[in-house]
Structures are given as C-alpha cells and as structure tokens.
Amino acid sequence: MAQITAAMVKELRDATGAGMMDCKNALTEADGDMEAAIDWLRAKGLSKAAKKASRVAAEGLVGVSVDGTVGAAVEVNSETDFVARNPEFQGLVTTVSSLAPAAGGDVDKLNSAEFPGAGKSVADKITELVGTIGENMSLRRAASVSVSNGIVASYVHNQVAPGVGKIGVLVAVETGADKAAAESFGKQVAMHVAAAAPLALTPEEISSDIVERERAVFTEQARESGKPDNIIEKMVEGRIRKFYEESVLLSQAFVINPDLSVAKAAEEAGKEAGGDMKITGFVRLQLGEGIEKEADDFAAEVAKAAGGA
Known part of the structure; x- marks a missing residue:
C-alpha cells in the first residue's frame, strides 16, 4: 500500500476541487495513483474538474x-x-x-x-x-x-x-x-x-485510450444510480455522444453562434x-501544456539559506 502524503492530497485537491477527506479516500482507493484517484472522484461525482487537470507551470x-x-x-x-x-x-x-x-x-x-x-x-x-x-x-x-x-x-x-x-x-x-x-x-x-x-477534428481522431477512459468513468457514474444494466448501457452511450459533441471541433457548438455546430x-x-x-x-x-513544475517552497528556501545548508 502506497503512503498517502499531505502533499499528494493537496495536489489532488488543487487538480479537482474536491474535499480534503475525499481526496485522501480517493488516493487510498487508487493506491497513490494520481490519475486513478482523479477518475475515482469523477465517478463518485466529487470532482469539480470535468477533465483531467494538470499543473501548467512552464x-x-x-x-x-x-x-x-x-x-x-x-x-x-x-x-x-x-x-x-x-x-x-x-x-x-x-x-x-x-x-x-x-x-x-x-x-x-x-x-x-x-x-x-x-x-x-x-x-x-x-x-x-x-x-x-x-x-x-x-x-x-x-x-x-x-x-x-x-x-x-x-x-x-x-x-x-x-x-x-x-x-x-x-x-x-x-x-x-x-x-x-x-x-x-x-x-x-x-x-x-x-x-x-x-x-x-473528428471522432475518429480521438485516441481510443481517451474514449475508453471516459467510458469507464461514465459507467461507474451510471452504476451509482442503481439502475439495471440495460439502462446503464444507454446512459453511458448518451454520455459518450455528449463527450464527442464537447470534444470534437466539427461537432462543437460554434462560439460565435451556439445554435450551429462548427461544421x-x-x-x-x-x-x-x-x-x-x-x-x-x-x-x-x-504554453506549458503537459509540463508539471514543482512548486517552489519559498519559506523552506529561506530557512535553508539561513541555516547555511
């Protein structure tokens, strides 16, 4: 079992907006895996982040x-x-x-x-x-x-x-x-x-790994409703369609005129x-997509400098 540190809980909280105890529970369930913890929170409806969040610091x-x-x-x-x-x-x-x-x-x-x-x-x-x-x-x-x-x-x-x-x-x-x-x-x-x-640009261009990850999250969310499997399947397919509408350029509602798709x-x-x-x-x-930079601990730097370390 991975050790869940306060820093890990804070990172997950910053990424999802979920409560501290929810973040700790998610990390425990995911054995410290940050992405799996994010998915766990999303499945439980506890994450305020619609998509995977990453710290952009470059x-x-x-x-x-x-x-x-x-x-x-x-x-x-x-x-x-x-x-x-x-x-x-x-x-x-x-x-x-x-x-x-x-x-x-x-x-x-x-x-x-x-x-x-x-x-x-x-x-x-x-x-x-x-x-x-x-x-x-x-x-x-x-x-x-x-x-x-x-x-x-x-x-x-x-x-x-x-x-x-x-x-x-x-x-x-x-x-x-x-x-x-x-x-x-x-x-x-x-x-x-x-x-x-x-x-x-099109649904076919979205990575199958991304689609399957979304499908897994949607399935867990649907199961929380307690509905039978045949209804869950329909719910998941509906959410996948919605995912494509929101993620595929040609299917997105055009910001200039939301009544029309971009296509x-x-x-x-x-x-x-x-x-x-x-x-x-x-x-x-x-700028900085996909790059994670360690947060600077200014107080720790000052203390270190003062101690001559």
Whole structure:
C-alpha cells in the first residue's frame, strides 16, 4: 500500500476541487495513483474538474506564422515569465516561428535550420541567448497545417507581440470561395479553438485510450444510480455522444453562434461566400501544456539559506 502524503492530497485537491477527506479516500482507493484517484472522484461525482487537470507551470511563449498555404506554431520555453517579457526573447520566438512552416512542424528540422543573419543554426542561436540572458530555454514543440486550395487562418491569445503569445491557433480551411471571406471565417474558428480547446477534428481522431477512459468513468457514474444494466448501457452511450459533441471541433457548438455546430457554420459560411468551405485541420498550442513544475517552497528556501545548508 502506497503512503498517502499531505502533499499528494493537496495536489489532488488543487487538480479537482474536491474535499480534503475525499481526496485522501480517493488516493487510498487508487493506491497513490494520481490519475486513478482523479477518475475515482469523477465517478463518485466529487470532482469539480470535468477533465483531467494538470499543473501548467512552464514559462515562455508560443509563436505562429503562415506562409502561403502552410502555417506553423512553435513553443519556446524559458524558466521565468520575466524572460518571456524580454524583447530579445520575443524576437527569437518570432523568428523561429517564421522558419517553422518550411520545417513542416518538425522540431529537429527546425533546430537545424539556419537562423537568419546569425550564421548558425536555430539550436545554436538559442544556446547563445541562454548565455546572454542567463536562463535556460528550449524549443519544445512545433506543429503545422496546410491546404491545397484555401487558407490557413491564425489567432494568438494573450498576444505580447505580433504573432506571439500564450496560446497559438491555426485552422486549415479548404475552399474555392472568396479568400477574404474564408480568412474572416477561419479567424472566427481559430478564436473558437482557442476558447473551446477541442481534442480532435473528428471522432475518429480521438485516441481510443481517451474514449475508453471516459467510458469507464461514465459507467461507474451510471452504476451509482442503481439502475439495471440495460439502462446503464444507454446512459453511458448518451454520455459518450455528449463527450464527442464537447470534444470534437466539427461537432462543437460554434462560439460565435451556439445554435450551429462548427461544421454547420462552415457550411453556412461557404454558401454566403459562394463556394464550399471545409475545415480540414487545426493546431492549438498552449504554453506549458503537459509540463508539471514543482512548486517552489519559498519559506523552506529561506530557512535553508539561513541555516547555511
């Protein structure tokens, strides 16, 4: 049996909003497994978190760039937000993102690309800046989308410089319709993606592991009702449909007009612009996704320093 510490209980409480004793019970039931404990709380209806929560603590910036029919987004991390506000760092991210479309979202290829005017690679330029600023930084992620006939729209949330901010979104719209109209609609969809954070474009693109995890949670929730198995099965299938509606971009209610799904909104926009519009892909990079950073214990640091340890 794993030892359940106060720190583990606090972490689970911060992630789910559940009560302290509920978190302790969940961790005990899950033998200290944090994800299993989150699922246990969700199944019991005790978690305020609709989805798995993770602590996002990495600093830095996300940059986006569109070059004709190709768009790319990059995430460059730094240790502190202070460096992220540095104009030199912002310029680095802007330049790296401008090189990303040609690299097709490949981090290794992008790191090897020549940094304009520096006579060195992107990776070496980042290393040089580390020495100048005195803080570790790295090119963590890159992703791209493209169209054969249409536009790639972009949107940056919490923008601190043109094309650079905390969330970067690209949306690919295949269309033979008026490009200005497609750009306008694509920008709206990109803003929707920033706000709604879809998991995938279509149901088929969602990982089967994610779907099965949701199904297991929904099944446990339904069993709590005490209803017979045939009713539970119907309840679970209904919740899975709802999960897809909330998680799949084309099925989500469009934030600009919630009466329409995103797919239906694309159809309507195409009619108005005089041609079909089809959303074929998207990229959404949010700073620090999936990175967990240990919380600093300032009091402990001071005590340690005072004791000369």
